[in-house]
Amino acid sequence: MSTPVPRFRRRPRVPAASTAEPRQPVDQAKVGRRAVRRRAVGMNATEAAAALEDARLQQHMDRDREDLAGNERGPAEVAEWERIALLLATTGGVYDPETDAVVQDELAADRRAAQAEQQRLQEQQQLTARADELAALA
Template sequence: MTATEAAAALEDARLQQHIDRDREDLADDERGPAEVAEWERIAQLLATTGGVYDPKGDAVVQDELAADQRAAEAEQRRLQEQQQLAARADELAALARAGRLDRTVETRPGDESARELLVHRGDYHPVVGSWLAQAFADRSGHYADPATRTAAADSLPDRVRAHAALLAVLARTGAPAGTGELEFAGRLAQADPDATTALAAWLNRVLAPAKLTEAGAGQDGAR
């Protein structure tokens, strides 16, 4: 397209906008003004540079194409992440139903979101929350990293955090716990997370390290 052709296209766009200005159905249509503005830009560009218009040499057009490409890539990544999240949620749900979601299964980054997805889908099993709480208390799986642990804490519901806090302080006692013996911690957290958190904080404060060691040693002797 030459400068003359661009100028003619600009005039046609202005004329069409003038014709359409009294149409009520086009009162809020921004396409007309946008088309005029674009033809004005192209006409000015050709008047300044001369030659024939080529979109490949138009920095504005190239920037728009690059932005479209980045948006498309971001959308593709988002879809992939959604698929991965759904697959992880399916995996956790299956393990929970099979009774195999325990300490042998390590947590991964994003498992907090997988839990939320299960809740949203109506496929949530309480074992998932208990499993996350245990890993958080043990600082195992992806919770072994302090930065990840701090960030993940805000994405865990208060019941899971309260459960983890109580499990952590109970572990400090050194007292052995058989399978299922600490299930009461989860029930307390579900019933009243604030009270459970307060209990965990109180135990941490009043049970000094020396007393905790003595308690563990005394139970070892009793056995």
């Protein structure tokens, strides 16, 4: 039996650095909070408390890993589990991000930030267009 000939895949084309837009830095804490919220959907207080203990254990096991020394995601996940466990312990029922005031406030803030960024880009485009018009008249 012979081994198959390896196939080479074409690499995806990467745009030139000068044409690419600058990327926003990733907020690892926000990523961690959103991951916790996705996993917590439908959990009751007991399940959330167990998940909190698992998150604390994971953070304890990761404490000596140098590659995770400056990572904000782990502590943010533990803090979010603590908040959700406390919320469910006081209110009862199951977790639903649609009814969580903190989540809704964060989503509203994200929408406002996106609208402000969109407005800033539109103003920048208008200034560039106006500068082009003035340059053409000169």
